[in-house]
Structures are given as C-alpha cells and as structure tokens.
Amino acid sequence: MANFYTDNPNLKSHLQHPLMKKIVELKERNFADAEKYDYAPLDFEDAMDSYDKVLEVVGEICGDVIAENAEEVDHTGPRVENNRVIYAEGTKKNLEACRKAGLMGMSMPRRLGGLNFPITPYIMAADIVSRADAGFENLWGLQDCAETIYEFADEDQKERYIKRVCEGETMSMDLTEPDAGSDLQSVMLKATQKEDGSWVLNGVKRFITNGDSDIHLVLARSEEGTKDGRGLSMFIYDKRNGGVNVRRIENKMGIKGSPTCELVYKDAPAELCGSRKLGLIKYVMALMNGARLGIAAQSVGISEAAYREALEYAKDRKQFGKPIIEFPAVAEILSVMKAKLDASRALLYACARFVDIYKIYDDIAKERPLTKEEKLEAKAYSKLADAFTPLAKGMGSEFCNQNTYDCIQIHGGSGFMKDYRCERLYRDARITSIY
Ligand SMILES: Cc1cc2nc3c(=O)[nH]c(=O)nc-3n(C[C@H](O)[C@H](O)[C@H](O)COP(=O)(O)OP(=O)(O)OC[C@H]3O[C@@H](n4cnc5c(N)ncnc54)[C@H](O)[C@@H]3O)c2cc1C
Known part of the structure; x- marks a missing residue:
C-alpha cells in the first residue's frame, strides 16, 4: 500500500x-x-x-x-x-x-x-x-x-x-505535421469554411499524443494563400462527429503506454476556437x-x-x-x-x-x-x-x-x-x- x-x-x-x-x-x-x-x-x-x-x-x-x-x-x-x-x-x-x-x-x-x-x-x-x-x-x-x-x-x-x-473524456493537441515540427508556422492542415459558416479540416498530423482522444485542439491553416503563422487558427474537433482516422502509431523508445499517432483528417467537421488568425500566435x-x-x-x-x-x-x-x-x-x-x-x-x-x-x-x-x-x-x-x-x-x-x-x-x-x-x-x- x-x-x-x-x-x-x-x-x-x-x-x-x-x-x-x-x-x-x-x-x-x-x-x-x-x-x-x-x-x-x-x-x-x-x-x-x-x-x-x-x-x-x-x-x-x-x-x-x-x-x-x-x-x-x-x-x-x-x-x-x-x-x-x-x-x-x-x-x-x-x-x-x-x-x-x-x-x-x-x-x-x-x-x-x-x-x-x-x-x-x-x-x-x-x-x-x-x-x-x-x-x-x-x-x-x-x-x-x-x-x-x-x-x-x-x-x-x-x-x-x-x-x-x-x-473523464480525454484530449489531445494536434499541432505537429511531417513538415512542421519546431517550425509550427509551416502547418498546412487545411481548414475550409463552408457556405453555412461551418468548418471542415483536411490533411495529416503526426506525432500526436493520444491522437484518438475524444476532444482535439487542432492548429490549421484557415487563410488560403498564406504561408506563415498569421494564417493559422485553432479548432476543436469532436471525435463523435467522425472524420479523423488513426493511420498508425509510432513504435517508440520510451513512454510506450502513450499512443503517438499519425492522423488523417478527411472533411472532418470542426469548430473555430476563439478568433481567426490567432491560432498560433x-x-x-x-x-x-x-x-x-x-x-x-x-x-x-x-x-x-x-x-x-x-x-x-x-x-x-x-x-x-x-x-x-x-x-x-x-x-x-x-x-x-x-x-x-x-x-x-x-x-x-x-x-x-x-x-x-x-x-x-x-x-x-x-x-x-x-x-x-x-x-x-x-x-x-x-x-x-x-x-x-x-x-x-x-x-x-x-x-x-x-x-x-x-x-x-x-x-x-x-x-x-x-x-x-x-x-x-x-x-x-x-x-x-x-x-
Ligand atoms: C513521443 C512524442 C510525442 C509528441 N506529442 C505531440 C503532441 O501531442 N502534439 C504535437 O503537436 N506534437 C507532438 N510531438 C511532436 C514534438 O513536439 C516535435 O517532435 C518537436 O516539436 C520537434 O519537432 P521535429 O520532431 O519535427 O524536429 P525538428 O523540428 O525537425 O528538429 C530537429 C532538431 O533540430 C533542432 N532545431 C529545429 N529548429 C531549430 C532552431 N530554429 N534552432 C535550433 N535548433 C533547432 C531541434 O531542436 C531538434 O534538435 C511529439 C513528439 C514525440 C516524439
């Protein structure tokens, strides 16, 4: 004891x-x-x-x-x-x-x-x-x-x-991508606003701890044509809505109980959190x-x-x-x-x-x-x-x-x-x- x-x-x-x-x-x-x-x-x-x-x-x-x-x-x-x-x-x-x-x-x-x-x-x-x-x-x-x-x-x-x-539901923070690690300004996961005002996410994230969580905070590019941090916004993705699959989990050296996931977003519905363009900064x-x-x-x-x-x-x-x-x-x-x-x-x-x-x-x-x-x-x-x-x-x-x-x-x-x-x-x- x-x-x-x-x-x-x-x-x-x-x-x-x-x-x-x-x-x-x-x-x-x-x-x-x-x-x-x-x-x-x-x-x-x-x-x-x-x-x-x-x-x-x-x-x-x-x-x-x-x-x-x-x-x-x-x-x-x-x-x-x-x-x-x-x-x-x-x-x-x-x-x-x-x-x-x-x-x-x-x-x-x-x-x-x-x-x-x-x-x-x-x-x-x-x-x-x-x-x-x-x-x-x-x-x-x-x-x-x-x-x-x-x-x-x-x-x-x-x-x-x-x-x-x-x-008791779990969370994850989905920031990193294959080409955006330390340099999060390069995030490319795409956020598209539909005519009714709602948003969908498309792209790939990698190295996401607990990537199959119930509620995700996602950094995504909402401003088309931008390349830096000012084009990024933050979104909430709810697993109940579907649209994000776990492609694989990493075979790691340590913290093995913690799943480190590669995620594929396909027209995943998401909600804007806060104001546009303030996602990263x-x-x-x-x-x-x-x-x-x-x-x-x-x-x-x-x-x-x-x-x-x-x-x-x-x-x-x-x-x-x-x-x-x-x-x-x-x-x-x-x-x-x-x-x-x-x-x-x-x-x-x-x-x-x-x-x-x-x-x-x-x-x-x-x-x-x-x-x-x-x-x-x-x-x-x-x-x-x-x-x-x-x-x-x-x-x-x-x-x-x-x-x-x-x-x-x-x-x-x-x-x-x-x-x-x-x-x-x-x-x-x-x-x-x-x-
Ligand atoms: C087990 C695990 C869990 C993780 N969980 C999450 C998670 O939950 N969510 C999430 O979004 N991400 C997660 N990550 C990603 C993690 O935050 C990144 O691995 C980290 O930010 C480094 O990015 P990178 O691996 O692409 O390395 P790179 O950015 O390619 O860096 C490679 C090396 O270069 C150095 N370097 C890069 N730029 C500079 C610079 N300007 N000046 C000096 N040195 C520099 C780095 O320090 C590093 O030593 C996880 C990663 C691992 C391995």
Whole structure:
C-alpha cells in the first residue's frame, strides 16, 4: 500500500509555500462557491486541507494502481484496430481509477464540473503521476488542453466540452505535421469554411499524443494563400462527429503506454476556437506554455523515481563486503542526483505559483476591471512565469535525463538489463528534452 504523496514530505513543503495564501484567496474569490457547492472550501485552511486530501488519493492511486501497471503497459503498449487506438489493459485501468476519483478537469471551475484547483496542486498531481508512469502522465495530463478552451473558447463551447473533460473524456493537441515540427508556422492542415459558416479540416498530423482522444485542439491553416503563422487558427474537433482516422502509431523508445499517432483528417467537421488568425500566435503559445509546465512536472516525477531506485539499490547491493552506498564515489553520485531533483522541483513549483497568480488575475479581469495595483501585480507575475517556464522545462528535462543515466550507473551491469525499473526510466526520460 504505497502512497506516492505521503511518502514524500518535500511535496507538502512546496504546497505550504507562503504565496499559496494569496493564490487560494484569489482563486476562490473570497470563498463565494461555498454557498453553492457543499464541497467548496470555506476558508484558506479548508482549501489547503482539500488539496491535501485529493493529493493523498492521487498518491494512493499512483502507488497502488498506476505504478503497479507500468511494467505491463510498457511491454504491451497500445495498438491500432480499424483506425482506432486500443489502450493497453493497464492504461484502461489507470484511466478508470482517475475517472472514479474525480481527477479529470481538476483545475476547471466547479460550475463546469471541475475541482477549481490552482495550477500548483494540479502540477503536484502531475509530478506524482509521472513518478508512477511517465507515459500515463501524458494521457492524464492532456486535461491541460481544457485550460486553453476555458481561456479562449466561447461560453457555449466551454459548457459543451469542459464538462465532458471533467467527466473523464480525454484530449489531445494536434499541432505537429511531417513538415512542421519546431517550425509550427509551416502547418498546412487545411481548414475550409463552408457556405453555412461551418468548418471542415483536411490533411495529416503526426506525432500526436493520444491522437484518438475524444476532444482535439487542432492548429490549421484557415487563410488560403498564406504561408506563415498569421494564417493559422485553432479548432476543436469532436471525435463523435467522425472524420479523423488513426493511420498508425509510432513504435517508440520510451513512454510506450502513450499512443503517438499519425492522423488523417478527411472533411472532418470542426469548430473555430476563439478568433481567426490567432491560432498560433496567441492560443498555441498559451497551450504550449501549459504543456511545458506539464513536461517539467513529468521530468521531476521521473527524476524522483530514478533517485529512489538508485538509493534503494545502493543500500542493498554489497561489494567488497559492504553496501556500495558506503563508497564515497557512489554516495557522491546519489547526492548530486538528489540536488538535481530538489533543484528541478524547486523551479517547478516556483514557476507554478507565478503562473497561478497571473492566470487567476486574467480570469478575474473577465469578471470585473482590475485595480491599478492588481494590474501591476499581474504583469509582474506574468513576466516571472515567462522567465521560469523555459527554465523549469529545460533544466528539469536535462536533469531528469542525467538522473536516469546515473541511476543505471549505480545499478552496474544489472542496470543494463530489462529486469530493473531503471531501464524503463532511462528510456522514458529521453523524450522530455525533445518535445
Ligand atoms: C513521443 C512524442 C510525442 C509528441 N506529442 C505531440 C503532441 O501531442 N502534439 C504535437 O503537436 N506534437 C507532438 N510531438 C511532436 C514534438 O513536439 C516535435 O517532435 C518537436 O516539436 C520537434 O519537432 P521535429 O520532431 O519535427 O524536429 P525538428 O523540428 O525537425 O528538429 C530537429 C532538431 O533540430 C533542432 N532545431 C529545429 N529548429 C531549430 C532552431 N530554429 N534552432 C535550433 N535548433 C533547432 C531541434 O531542436 C531538434 O534538435 C511529439 C513528439 C514525440 C516524439
């Protein structure tokens, strides 16, 4: 009965950072929801207690279900049948456990079915899930896309799509194409507006995580004759309407439980999200900043798993008559691993708190004008989030690669064998510094 939250006191100390008081009070708008929802917090302590309880549930599911299934999922992986993705059995069980525990759409407002969690405790859940299985984090973590719908879609779209995510439907972000990877300005998937005003999508996307999801956010070229980012808009595609097939899934090195799909769009009906031409320059930039924070959390979770595996092995394995942890060279590797883990986690939560404050102010600004002080504060935190997001993602992913490398080193020859978890962690880590 492992609990990946309660067995890690570092998490609670990050959650109890002094800035959380401000974050919670802003997020809860003076706890107004308490009058409407019996599960809404009454005050700051009550809100913190509810994050703690939910994270305990996350920790339990991760320790008892997701981590237990990780090996089977890594071996079996998903498959494609009749152009649809079939998840590995363990992945289905993981998703069911998360749905039952209400862990989908966690950061969405209560009126749309969410838990109204700030980003900080939500990102902590992502850190914990990634320690259990980084591949599953990709599927579960794509609930992030609901943030983009919440920020930029109209009220009707929010009602129709976010509620479904909170009930457990999955999402994907369909950006990359064979000729448009880092250079998303080159996206060519074509969006055509019909006479009745509706849109259809035609073309190919590749490397799409969970590409057979229920609800897709799609970057497509809506302005005929354009070649750069200003001709791109963002669309919502609903799988219930049909029109998108999975041509294949990639045979990958790591995160094998997470299906990476090539998608073919054939007259796929879709809805414009937000305004035309702002797809890349505004909405995808916001979407990617959320994804970067998610990958930073994924990196920290993998680092945590690698450090724990290495520590246990070093205490257990004896050479020259004593546990190898007693050799200074091994102890030094472990202490550097721990320093990298702690540093990347500190960056992650510093960043999450900055994101929380400026995003909550952005949301409040839709309800009432911000005061001058609030505007200044929102701007300052937005600048901090801009500086910290690439740091948390960049450093976190590099450190996680280094920590899984060192974890194998500490295991010696055994680390090179498929029998130990460190081998999977090493493969799973590699993608974090690429995507
Ligand atoms: C497992 C997996 C899951 C993914 N999931 C998704 C998803 O869900 N949705 C989605 O849309 N995409 C997804 N991707 C795509 C991913 O985001 C791209 O692979 C990534 O953006 C890089 O694009 P590329 O692979 O085409 O590499 P390229 O753009 O061809 O880059 C090749 C190399 O050149 C470097 N490079 C390129 N341009 C520059 C430059 N200007 N300056 C310096 N270096 C440069 C890159 O850093 C890289 O090292 C996924 C990819 C993988 C492998």
